[in-house]
Amino acid sequence: MACRWLAVSCCYAVVLAMPSLCCAQSALPDSALRNVMLDDIFVYGQSSVEYQKDFSQTGTQIGQGFITDNLSSSLMQTLQAVPGVKASTIGSSQSKPIVRGLGLNRVVVTVDGVKHDGQQWADDHGLDIDQFSVDRAEVLKGPSALIAGSDAVGGLLRLYTNSLPVDTLEGKVSVFYRSNSDAVGLSGRVGGRYGRFFYKGGLTAVSYADYRVPADSITYNSYNIRLKNGRLRNTAGNEASAHLRLGYISRRLRSDVKISDSYSRSGFFANAHGLEVRLSSIDYDSHSRDIDLPCQTVNHLTLLSHTDYRFASGGSSLSVDAAWQNDFRRECSEAVSHGYMPKPQGTTEREFRKNNASLNAMFRMRLPHANELQAGVSGEFQHNRIGGWGFIIPDFEVLSAAVFASDKMDVTPHLSLNAGLRYDLSRVSIHSYRDWYKSPVGSGSPDSLYVERSQAMDGMFNALTWSAGVVYDNAGWILKANVGKGFRVPTAKELGCNGISYQLFRYEQGNSSLSPEVSYQLDASVIFQNKHLTVEIDPYVNYFPNYIYLNPTPDYIEGMQLYNYTQARVWRWGAEAQVAYSFCRFLEASVKGEYLYARQLSGSKKGYTLPFSTPWSAEAECKYKFGRRMDGFVAVNVRIVGDQDEIVPPELPTDGYWTLNASAGKAFRIKDYVLSANLRAENLLNRRYYDHTSYYRLIGVPEPGINVQAMLSFEF
């Protein structure tokens, strides 16, 4: 608590001191400032003035330089450097996005404008996207239903892999090594343009061993799990991904098709599957790179086409995206009998095969009085089939369609307004599922039956969402305010599940009467930039009239604690703040932080927070640049995370921690080629700490110890 006060007071002091710092700078003429900004984007988090002025929602733009400088073990861990964004990690090399404390099905990820559709609901399933294929990214915080429809309640992560090649042949080859998990990786990308035609391709392969934690043993449920050489046994994995894009570009038309595939196979910690302690006769310690049971295999295949057409008159344009995605996931473990389930055959515990076809079309046109109108339609079909002897979600199909329109108006050169409206309609069809083994009907009764774990149902859900905002910019200041409504169609698991999750030791009961989750959010951004100083503060308030919550009850069904899906009113607020100061050409410093508060206002957990609430955190960094072209840097970074005592069953409070990190890089130009070397060290002091939102937190596994990453890239 004391620590939080200290952090808040520090932030306050910085904020109060800020206006006096800005005084001298705001006297500069506006046009001079603009030029400085455009030429030299030194802004923290790569958010340029032009980008921030463009729309009223709080957002951050992330370029490839940022990704290279912050490159970590997985895409979300790399993007964690953006305030308000967090990675929920599953082992050392997989993670899912959390935006302002909301994750899983409450954050949408799009790749080149198409919603990435995997198994978002599953907490042990990382984001299956190759971070080396990303050219730029954008994080929108808060409800983004207008752009992404259902699920974009917490935020929207937009990834782009479609930047145009310039030369006939260009590319980049990178090799890297990470000491903690002995990861080795190779990534190559190549592209070229021949007149109106272009191509881009890439290959990435990564192999990592069991990762190391600063501990000799882990104590969970009074059971002492000894670790050999501090390695978390069976957390090794392999990843491979490839993509190829072919396109045509002329003055009016751009059209391209892309095929990409991302494959991974990784192990889960051998001594506990979910919350269940396991002893096995498998010799896990024989090799740190082998993948034994339990493990998962994931493959995501995407076929995508994007077409833009600019009309001859009026600055109008039409864009059409069509995509097909196939997501496969198989989770294997050693079969054991549980309750009335006899020991099953084989090792496939769960399997999901999901197909998704989507089509979006959008029309943009300029209207008189500086209006810019956008309107479009969107449709999607999801088809999910399951396999294996464990049950967690049923087979389902979802068919959805949407229409939307928005308008942006420049009232004066400094003031713009925008507003939009969207209507979504979804039909969710859930199939019946019965156990493959019989259970007794009741105690003492000789009868037994195949229990139905999911009832067939058909549900129609609709939502009218909207958003409105204002942007004002003047003399280096940008003030933004946005109010919006987001929604989320309940998932098949929330509507239809009715069975035991043995890994989490609970009986999960869906609720077919759930209504679409709705969220209202008011965001503001205050941004100040001049040649030396960047300040950004993004506060928000958020209200859910019916947050879908998996509620732990005191009751038992079939020997397991009953968790049922309910809806509760929820109130949240928070803020991110960042200050970056450039002392001179070669020295800059920055401080950033985030805080989030959540309360359930109704239901049986009234007064509690939401599951896996992110604690406050702050980060300070000092960066020294060198070299004739300022293409070398050394940076030291301290990250402080507060205690998390705000918990709901079955979470554990998590103590705060701090880590020391450092990075350095230098680019060397040889003729037309660039050779760059990057070094990055995380948790330099090898401190033992726990991350409240990590998958392995509940079984008491600390976060990785010291990790040094070395990367060499050759650009041609």
Place this chain on the structure above:
Amino acid sequence: MRIRHFCVFVLSLMFVSLASCGDSDSKDIAYPVISDTLTTASPVECDRFYRGETIHFHALFTDNVELGNFNIEVHNNFEHHSHGTSATDCELDPVKSATSKVWVYNESFSIPANSAAYDAYVDIPIPDDIDTGDYHFVVRVTDAAGWQFYKAFSVKILE
């Protein structure tokens, strides 16, 4: 200048509201407990029972606010999996597979409302035709807020 004053005002408001937001509500964030010190507890780790006899289950549950319900489950450990809530290693029979005569027991019991402590007694008869061997005896207890605690004992059922 006016913008700057406005911003300082907004920020001040923000931080004042942050600072004033104390955690006044008292929430139950503690697990219920299955007593370790009860000398008459049954079963205990590595207990041995005979087919046809009765297990006189006895445990003491306590909670800081209010207990919920409890559950007793017995399943075989013929393949030596482990739930390991005990650091003791009991001597196990050789690995074998279960037949259709394997014993499965799974019953839930309610605890009277507003109890912060409860002495639980349950008589569990062991059928006389079941597979003998290593079993797990699992006791789970919840509190009214939904926190759960469990203990698993390795027991042996003999001929």
